[in-house]
Amino acid sequence: MSFSDRRNFVKFSAAAIAAGAIGNSKADSLRSDRRKLSTGILICGGGCAGTAAALAAARSGAKVILVEKAPFAGGIITSVGLPYFDGIADIKTKRVVVKGIALELLSKSGVCAADAKTVKIHNPTIPNTFEFKILLDRLLQERKENLTVLFNTMVCGVHSDGGRIRSVTVANKDGLTEIEAKTVIDCSGDADVAAWAGAPFEQNKEVQPLTLHFRIGHVKSTATLGKDCKEALAKAQAAGELPHYYGPGIMFLFGKDEIYVHGVRVPADPTNAADLSRAEMQGRADAHAMFRAWKRDVPAFSESYFLEAYPWIGVRESRRITGQYVLNEDDLMKGNRFDDAIATGCWYLDLHPNKTTVGSANDFAPEKVQPAPYDIPYRSLLPQKIENLLVAGRCHSATRGAHASTRVTVTAMAMGEAAGVAASMAVKGNTSVQEIDGQRVREALEKVGGGPFTEG
Template identity: 30%
Template sequence: MSVPESFDLIVVGGGTAGAISAIAAAREGLSVAVIEKNSYLGGTMTGSGLTEMNAAGFQGTPLYHGLEKEIFDEMIAGGYAEYHFGVPMSSNKEVKIDRLRFDPEQTKLLLDKKAAESGVTLFYETMLDAAEEKEDCCIVHAHSLYESFPLTSQYLIDATGNADLIRKLGKETIKTDAQKQLVSTLMFRLSNVDQEPLNRFIHSGELSKVIQDGYDTGILKGKILAFTPIPNTKDVSLNVTRAKFDYEDARAASKGLMEARRQILPVHHFIRGRVPGMEHSYISSIANSIGIRESRRIYGQYTLTLDDLEQMIPFEDSVACGCYPMDIHDPVTNTVIWKVLPGVYHIPYRSLLPKGLHRTLVAGKCLSAEKEAFAAIRVMPIMMNVGESAGYAVAFAKREGRKLDELTAASLSSYLKQKYSR
């Protein structure tokens, strides 16, 4: 048997959080590998069809620094992203969000470039089979279509979005009952859209009536019809389909995906007749994956609560921040339940630390949080911020010769302050 290839850090999942974790750690001098089931980095950012990052700014000003700012600035300079501040949500015009709208296909190229430049080793189209955390190292077993192989590392990051690594390490996780899971959405992209009349219509106040009519006739399955114009194109992405299923049940998930796709043609026909600018549009792509708003979460050393966010608790071990409101897509009423939060809130390092593990962190949606808090922090810019800090935390632990649960709040905070002030 060949000797396993060894790294300082293995990141399982190269999605929105995992890609940033890997790049951040590699830039700090660590040897980093990423195990990614898809053939690209970015996850939701690049594969879900979602073309805007909600809460990328706060009160008209970009919120993030570090790698997030670097990436956003390069996207904007490349002509495929732009900020839009104070944009009303289609499901509730009173809720206004600062957003970064972007082209995900161009973003795939950017993330590949960043990973290559930082020296990250990528294992695309590769699945995790098993994992073990020992006293002095970690071992993972993975497979591609053609081979199975072991890898070793000093540290692990679970950025799978569903705590898959944590479960394979033998730790318990939290899953919402299937009947209470948030509604899922399959995005699709329309081309040959006349943007000017569409934008005028979106801001005219007439969209609410169209949504109500579509819902009353059964064409729309929820009271949402969110158009996102993609910068420097004649394209928009649509957030409109709705599907309810247990995301861990293969048969149910397959039926849910088919149901969401079945809704696309009737919706497109409806909006071509009701929404200005859409008359000559056509369906140019359907997202590679359906957007699952909810997934398994860990039992962490601290469980983030909605009250923490409302009180904007300044945790001593804060590693990330956000300002997106609580946004629950209710599976019973088919409505979106909003709770606007008062300002910029924080996420503590302890919510990234799984109980009972010492060399493993989580980054992304499987961190330790109550359902209501999770419904606020799950959006892409926040997960990017969590991911970057997770990568830095591993780099700091490596430098100090410590396990991840041995880092003190004060020392980690000081280290992160240096990283984000550069």
């Protein structure tokens, strides 16, 4: 039997194992003493993909548990404060290419009609990320009869053998709980479950930088604001106050005198706990260094104050599973079609470098890597080696280049919705997600208003 019941068991008994005083049978008995839950579908991570997966699976009648380490759903949108619904529409025509739950969330946030065929801009923003939390709370609670939501709950271990996940260990105020599920959907962004279960994955040695988003109040909007801010940051960097930044990415998105800034840039390994902690601290230090530089050197900031930084630094890239199909750059740029397409992507191949870039976030021209709307196959949600696992969101199976496009919020939601529907089909049919035909998933998605873009 192989198991990777990390952190929990390791924490309690690593020393005993090292001393040869404890073996796997003891590990099993420790695990069997724990609180137990069982469900049809377990969704790990309640971000863009995970929330869509939970709603889709619960709406189809399956018994679902959603586990999320934050005290709210929404992932990047609510924990990093990112209001963008990128991937909803084709940049050229502004036609909506992702419907289903993503369009529902955008319309329920007051941005467009529920049946919108086009949007005003291809990358719309929601007006308020706190209200988005409440919207998700309401939608999740509407399904409370068959959907259990566990916030403040960390997935911290996986017990797998024989190519199946037997249980997932979670930690929260109840202590450690073993959750047994017929199908597990990994929407952790980092492929935590897939990696710990032994599914093959890739992670670049150098991944895209991490970014802490923050807001500054009482800023005057002046004609030279962008230029003044750039000059102040260059000066701060030359003085050794700011290692890296980009943009600086200043936007009056939420109020007339309030700026939202996404210019922090911290190179780190987000799957290494100590390095992630260092990145959180560096992100806060850099955000405040930017604020101090502007307050000191830019007159428009003379009466400004630091409003808030979001609780977590944002992770753009970490593990990507090597699944049954690895979506690649050519598939995107050539528009390769797939019989098992279950979602549509349309964002450019948006890679951020680990260095300062002034003006743009990228060090290349985005229009050169802008695909037309493209297919995402079901097989890119299916890992190898584990039969009862789906992986949706930014850790699905794609090359680094393709992932630079598929990672955006709406595309992640579209994959999550497809995974939720597929998992539900597997549970109802008492079969494995690996056996489910992607074309049938697409047909099921179409019935609930989702699935890939089709003309008309």
